[in-house]
Amino acid sequence: MLASDDDILARAEDWRKAGKGVAIATVIETWGSAPRPVGSHLVIDGDGNFLGSVSGGCVEGDVITQAFDVIEDGKPRTIEFGVADETAWRVGLSCGGRIRVYVEKVN
């Protein structure tokens, strides 16, 4: 079942109230063809449970790893993902677009 934004932020609140460490990742900027629009959320708890998405599954793994650090030290981070590889551009594989994701802890 697809989770709507309602479910996602409500779950984050539930997790936090249950005493878990929780991080919220939000797509804050996109360039080119990005799979999820600006404002999309992924919420992560300290045990690695997550809900929602910030991409079509391409960068979630990395965001979740960074979310653990955010839960640990409490400092928000902005992460950028994209096709930075020159070769990819040269052969025209710019399909990935670029996204910027803001990851913050729920205090």
Add this chain to the structure above:
Amino acid sequence: MKLEHLSALNKARVERRAIILVTDVASGEQRIVPGEAIAGDVMADQLDAALRSGKSGNVEHEGKSFFLTVQTPPVRLIVIGAVHISQALAPIAKVAGLDLTIIDPRTAFATPDRFPDVNLIAEWPQNVLPGIKPDRYTGFACFTHDPKIDDPALEAALRAECFYIGALGSRKTHAKRVERLTALGFAPEAIARIRAPIGLDIGAVSPAEIAVSVLGEVIQALRKKPLRTDTPVKAGAAA
């Protein structure tokens, strides 16, 4: 994000209230601005524009970059009258992302056979609207042109300051409607918010074409002007 901010976002969503979370991306500093407090905010213009578009995004203010998490209630369209136009409107309203409800007390019209997969209520509007609680993010399209069915819905829509209120009927029918609403104590400015004749002037003839013109007018009302009731509203399209 502070837990209280997260709770405020979730609470606003459940209660169908607009709200914006403003994040200073560099510092991580955040604040919550409820829809009704936007006018008095230092970033009023930007927040207002963001709320109208309904989209989250980045803005600059005094040299700083802010991310606005914009949360608006899902837009609802309440159709009065389970008529031929409503049958055409139901599927396209759904495609456009509107949360549609059709109300008609006439059980011969309001049948699931005629309206598959539609939230259809075979009741008098005045009996069910208090439970539905229309708000600014609710639009009304009244198609019965029967005063005893349309009028109670129009009254509720005007009181709730709905973003769109349209009513089917000729100019003559509408003139009588204006008289009735005036007698009920509605001000001329309020009554002028009713778009009648209903729909954009695209020369629509068939029920399906009228449905398209009404959907176009709903989208125009939603996107082209602020969802502010204190903003003068252009009178409805002709013909």
